[in-house]
Amino acid sequence: MSASVTGAQAPLIEVRASPLHGLGVFAARRIPRGTRVIEYRGERVSHAEADRRYVHKDAGDNHTFLFIVDERTVIDAGVDGNEARFVNHSCEPNCESVIENQRVYIDAIRTIEPGEELTYDYQIKREADDPPDIDAIFACRCGVQGCRGSMLWPPPRAPRSRSQGRRSRRR
Numbered sequence: 001m002s003a004s005v006t007g008a009q010a011p012l013i014e015v016r017a018s019p020l021h022g023l024g025v026f027a028a029r030r031i032p033r034g035t036r037v038i039e040y041r042g043e044r045v046s047h048a049e050a051d052r053r054y055v056h057k058d059a060g061d062n063h064t065f066l067f068i069v070d071e072r073t074v075i076d077a078g079v080d081g082n083e084a085r086f087v088n089h090s091c092e093p094n095c096e097s098v099i100e101n102q103r104v105y106i107d108a109i110r111t112i113e114p115g116e117e118l119t120y121d122y123q124i125k126r127e128a129d130d131p132p133d134i135d136a137i138f139a140c141r142c143g144v145q146g147c148r149g150s151m152l153w154p155p156p157r158a159p160r161s162r163s164q165g166r167r168s169r170r171r
């Protein structure tokens, strides 16, 4: 599977098995810093609808294709999603998620060499009713030296600070 954002040029990214988790997205050619790589597409639903869809999900299942756009809208990339739904999380990412005009994009924050896996920091939102083992359920396997061990934000026992596009999950 591959996607091109430049028409006649060779595809910028490709989807294949990842050492981080399942499928991942990899640079098929050099991606300069600042490149808008791909839009995160999928069905746009309300938070209530996202809750309804995944209410029966196992409590220990951390897999999600949901992305919070704002207080009204969640993108469910499990429905009509594109390759962007396979971009994995890293605590030291080479991309970031950017929300503009209620659309979500994945932008390169540094130059990415061919073959490198694309990642961004999911900053999955903590919720009031999270169980005590929530960081274990959402354990990060990015493997970088500074890995915070969790895909959630804020990290365990750290002060709340930066705010960006956030992932969501429903159990």
Ligand SMILES: C[S@@+](CC[C@H](N)C(=O)[O-])C[C@H]1O[C@@H](n2cnc3c(N)ncnc32)[C@H](O)[C@@H]1O
Binding pocket: 018, 020, 021, 022, 023, 024, 062, 063, 064, 065, 085, 086, 087, 088, 089, 090, 139, 140, 141, 142
């Ligand atoms: C949007 S999907 C990414 C694509 C996923 N690899 C797949 O094959 O469907 C998000 C899910 O991938 C897994 N994932 C992504 N990055 C991860 C990481 N660094 N450590 C552990 N699991 C990760 C989690 O289950 C997360 O909910």
Ligand SMILES: [Zn+2]
Binding pocket: 090, 091, 092, 140, 141, 142, 143, 144, 146, 147, 148, 149, 150
């Ligand atoms: Zn990590």
